[in-house]
Amino acid sequence: MEVRSELHLKLDKDEPRRVAEEFEEIAMEHGVPMGVVFKFQLALDELLTNVVSYAFDESVDPVITVVLHFTDAQVTAVIEDNGRPFNPLQDAPAPDLDLSAEDRTVGGLGIHLTKAFVETLEYERKDGWNRLSLVQPLSAHPEEHA
Amino acid sequence: MNVETSVSGTTAVATVSGRVDSANAKDFDQALRAIIDQGVSGLVVDCSGLKYMSSAGLRVLLIAIRKTNAAGGGLALCRVPEHIREVLEVSGFVRLTKVFDTPEDAQASFSG
Numbered sequence: 001m002e003v004r005s006e007l008h009l010k011l012d013k014d015e016p017r018r019v020a021e022e023f024e025e026i027a028m029e030h031g032v033p034m035g036v037v038f039k040f041q042l043a044l045d046e047l048l049t050n051v052v053s054y055a056f057d058e059s060v061d062p063v064i065t066v067v068l069h070f071t072d073a074q075v076t077a078v079i080e081d082n083g084r085p086f087n088p089l090q091d092a093p094a095p096d097l098d099l100s101a102e103d104r105t106v107g108g109l110g111i112h113l114t115k116a117f118v119e120t121l122e123y124e125r126k127d128g129w130n131r132l133s134l135v136q137p138l139s140a141h142p143e144e145h146a
Numbered sequence: 147m148n149v150e151t152s153v154s155g156t157t158a159v160a161t162v163s164g165r166v167d168s169a170n171a172k173d174f175d176q177a178l179r180a181i182i183d184q185g186v187s188g189l190v191v192d193c194s195g196l197k198y199m200s201s202a203g204l205r206v207l208l209i210a211i212r213k214t215n216a217a218g219g220g221l222a223l224c225r226v227p228e229h230i231r232e233v234l235e236v237s238g239f240v241r242l243t244k245v246f247d248t249p250e251d252a253q254a255s256f257s258g
Contacts, residue, residue, distance in 0.1 A: 014169045020198075038198070038229040045200050049168045097238030101211040109237050110201035116236045 002071050003030060009048065009064040011056055016048035019066050023077075030070045032138055039117035040075060040136050046110035047079055047088060047132055055083025055130070072138070079132040086130060087123045089115070148195075149177040156219065157188035157256050159249050163195025166203035174203060178210045187219030188256030192249050194225035204237055211242055220244075222252040 003026055009015040020041040027037045048066070056062045064081045092111040096104070115121060120135040147164040158181050166174050181189060189210060193199075211221045224246040226234065234240050246252040 017165070017167055017169045020167070035229060041198070042200055042233070045167055049200070049202070053168075095238070097241070101208060101215060101242045104208060104242070106201060106205040106208055109204055113201060113233060113236055 001030065003069070005068045007066045007068070009052065009066065011052055011062040011064070013049075013052055015052055015064075016045045019048055020045045023068055026068065026070060027075065032070070032075060036075070036136055036138060040077070040134070043114040043118045043121075043134055044077055044079075046114045047134075049110065050086070050088060051079065051081050051083060051130075055081050055086060057084070074135055074137045076136075077134045079130075079134075081130050082128055083130060085125050087125070088132070089121060089123050147174060149174065151177070151181055153181065153184055153186060156186055157190070157253050158184075158186040159190040159192055159253065161192040161195065163197070165198040166196070166206070167198065167200045168202040171202035171206050175206045175209065178206060179213075182210065182213050182217070187214055187217035188253070189214050189219070189221045190246075190249055190252040190256075191221065191223050192225055192252075193223055193227065193230055196227060196230055199230055199233060201237070204233070204239060207239065207243070219256055222246055222255055224249050224252040 005022065005026060007019055007022060009019065023041050023044055024037055051064055060082055062083065067078045069076045088111045093108045095108045095112050118134050119137055122133045124131045147162065147166055147170050150161045152159045160178060160181055162174065214221045222244045226245055244255060
């Protein structure tokens with residue numbers, strides 16, 4: 001079984017939820033394990049929240065697309081936007097998890113969770129586009145019962 | 147998302163259900179602030195009905211942890227679903243707040 005879904009996002013803070021819920025619906029129909037569904041939709045939500053919040057100023061017409069692709073072996077998502085260059089894998093500050101509540105900031109936490117929850121995460125900047133690809137195997141995920 | 151609140155003296159239980167993400171984290175923040183502003187220093191957040199929480203929800207919890215710590219109490223979580231617990235662990239939040247099995251245990255942690 002194979003399912004492909006392409007979504008186009010407006011520049012709106014509610015859009016990441018629409019994608020996360022669309023992903024969840026297809027994933028549940030596809031029999032994707034609940035733990036994988038949760039982690040992958042959190043990653044989609046965090047990455048897309050960054051894009052709709054920070055990637056654009058008024059100089060470009062925002063184009064944001066997400067392509068979800070389910071096969072029996074894995075689920076992949078490709079996020080593309082024509083916003084300012086941003087590589088979340090390198091450009092986001094790593095949170096210091098040892099600090100007290102008083103000294104902690106939440107900056108970088110979304111990316112930290114995304115990196116921890118997604119098996120393969122790649123960034124590419126090409127011809128004015130940011131391209132993030134996420135890949136999660138559907139069986140025996142190593143972090144499933146970590 | 148929905149938050150139901152039960153206040154008793156300086157402690158309270160806030161039962162949050164549904165999804166907490168960047169689209170509605172502001173509502174979650176307002177709900178917890180409204181409770182703390184009633185003079186609550188020991189806040190229990192019951193997560194039994196929580197389906198989903200992103201880092202936007204963690205940001206709200208962090209603010210509530212600071213405010214309740216400053217008031218001489220703190221924030222405790224209870225009945226946390228497994229996948230949410232993993233978010234707390236990976237983000238290091240298990241070091242910032244205690245996680246209990248029941249609301250009663252969580253509340254008792256403030257009266258001792």
